[in-house]
Amino acid sequence: MSTFHTDGGGVAFRGSDCKVQCGASTWATRLSQYHRTDAPLLICTYSLPSLSYLQGILAKRPAGVVLLCHSKFRQRASEVVRTLGIPAYVNPYLHAKFVLSGKSTVTIGSANFGDSTWLEVCASFHSADCYEYLRKVFMNILADPETEYLRPQEVPQ
Secondary structure, X not given: OOOOOOXXXXXXXXXXXXXXXXXXXXXXXXXXXXXHOOOOXXXXXXXXXXXXXXXXXXXXXXXXXXXXXXXXHHHHHHHXXXXXXXXXXXXXXXXXXXXXXXXXXXXEEOOOOOOOOOOOEEEEEEOHHHHHHHHHHHHHHHHOOOOEEEOHHHOOO
16 A cells, blocks of 8 residues: 555655666666657756767757756757757756656656766656656646747857
8 A cells, every 4th residue: 555645746656667876877877778769858957967968968869859957057058959959948946857758767866967976866767657747747847937948040059
């Protein structure tokens, strides 16, 4: 019997297919299989890494990638849109850090999307319920009036 319940505060889900990573894993490792699927890759992060780091991870399959970060990193997000052609959004209140990949894989934790010298903890789950819950959270942030869509044609060269 589960002690958690789906309610206005979140989604409860069951599953034993979970991996917790502490300090040793990188986003390149966590996403090493994403290019083998055509499912979207939704990235929600506070900060953004260097453009070369993003190119190294996303060059295998930039199609289907959507990037959401804090407005503080608007300039870097604009570089991503201009250079990689990846849609990007910025929001002034965003501090969440999660990535949705495949059709049911969720990685959530303390790590921003990028390389880090901090001790970070992330957990990855294969859960359709958790994926769908966070996909809706992601889409709600995109629909927020405070969220700005960086359109490729509007990003200065």
